[in-house]
Amino acid sequence: MSLHLTFTNLASVDWSLLLHRIFSPEAPFLRALWTTVYISVIAQALGVVLGTTSALAGLSRRRAVRLINQIYVLVIRGTPVIVQIFFMYFGVNLLFGFNVIPNEISLVGLVVPGAVIAGTLALAINEGAYMSEIVRAGIESVDEGQLESARAIGMPRRLAMRRIVLPQAARNIIPPLGNEFNNMIKTSSLVSFIGVYELFQDAAVHYSATFKPVEYFAAVSVWYLLLTTIWSAIQSYIEWRLSISDKTRRAGAYQSFSEWRARRKNETVLPVDQVHA
């Protein structure tokens, strides 16, 4: 009985539509894909900058600076991203009484709508709070003696951070940063709710016009999967390159990419104490 049902349901899937959506995407779809990619990349990049700033603020000797940072992390991590996106798009301009978020900006002939700007900013600010913890953990994993020897030789704290501590922290930051970006690609779909035409919005628009949820949402899932898989590959490659330069530092044996991957599977990965809302 249930087998029969499953069979009928599967049979009702419009396979040619599904395959078409996956293999021969149309121009609006490609634009949506591009929008997802650039929003994710820009939001992540800004998130890293914000997160680093926030982590450094958290380590500041000034209490006021640490307090501001704590409030930022607390508020952002304690509220839903979707609320932050709506607040940024609908609330910020009203709050300030002038257009903090422009209606649109044109960059070298490219018109970027206000929703994209608000959405990207909201994602970046959200990401910054999570990156803050990651960067802080990365900095704290660097031996104290490193900052001390830098300061003892005459580097002001700031220079010592930039030249000595952060480059070493970066190695510990890169693996969790990769995971963050993977999340970002998926979370960016939320900006569809303020009207940004990205991957999910494209699927949703077609769905409401046709009431064919299976085809459109399955197809868009395949595309998200493709994006995250490509990113995973890039991430693995970056981590492998880093492991090579670590190896030459220790004068160890060179490992090919596949050897490295096989070995890495058996290694325990450092736990990162952050769970996305």
Place this chain on the structure above:
Amino acid sequence: MNLLDRRSRKGPKVKGETAPRAIAGPVVEALDIWKSFGSTAVLCGVSLSVDSGQVVCVIGPSGSGKTTLLRCLNHLETVDKGSVRVNGELVGYHERASGQLVSDSESETARKRRHIGFVFQRFNLWPHLTALRNVIEAPVHVLGRPVAEAEAEARALLERVGLGDKCGNYPATLSGGQQQRVAIARALAMRPAVMLFDEATSALDPETVGEVLKVMRELAESGMTMVCVTHEMGFAREVADRVVMVDEGRIVEDADPRQFFERPASERSRRFLSALH
């Protein structure tokens, strides 16, 4: 050890590039410094004056405050009371016209530390930089010296500590003794007026202790002003101009090494020395 031999180094002093600038008065002058951590009093009124070209070895039992004393000299620890002058300049503070002492800013403290070389027990080399880049890092980024010039000097310094062929090595590929010699070269690259050594050899394998002591001895012979916390009594006996015995945060004896090792004046020193045999 033949105690009479040690004076043979007192020939004409070679003026190397790291020789201290001629100044009037002592290079290091600590006056009545007090330091506690919480309720533990670690330094209780220590005064120490080191003249240009002098080598002072600081010895004493574990926990007596030797490291803390050294760290106070370059303001890695803030003294609770008392003052430290290096090259006649107050470290960590400046004097108002009214005679009142005011804490230095971070950059001012950093500037004053340039003249104070510090060698750590655990080397604290920067692992992401090669030996050569460890040495040029501060001259280039703190003093703003041209890279080519700093590099030439760094090579000469590494040559001088016997590591001319290790310029391109990362710290992790060097033995402990080699790392410590790079650390010494790194401190010398700032052309310090005084070098502070905190048990520079006690984290080393017995085989490599000698190579570091040899470098320190040569440095002493070149006329460098040095304060060495050490457990190497042979070194203290042969190289030091003065031996300072610290116990429970106080200087219990400050004497010529020959006198100190043969006829220690204080009961505490006598007990300390007899415990070593």
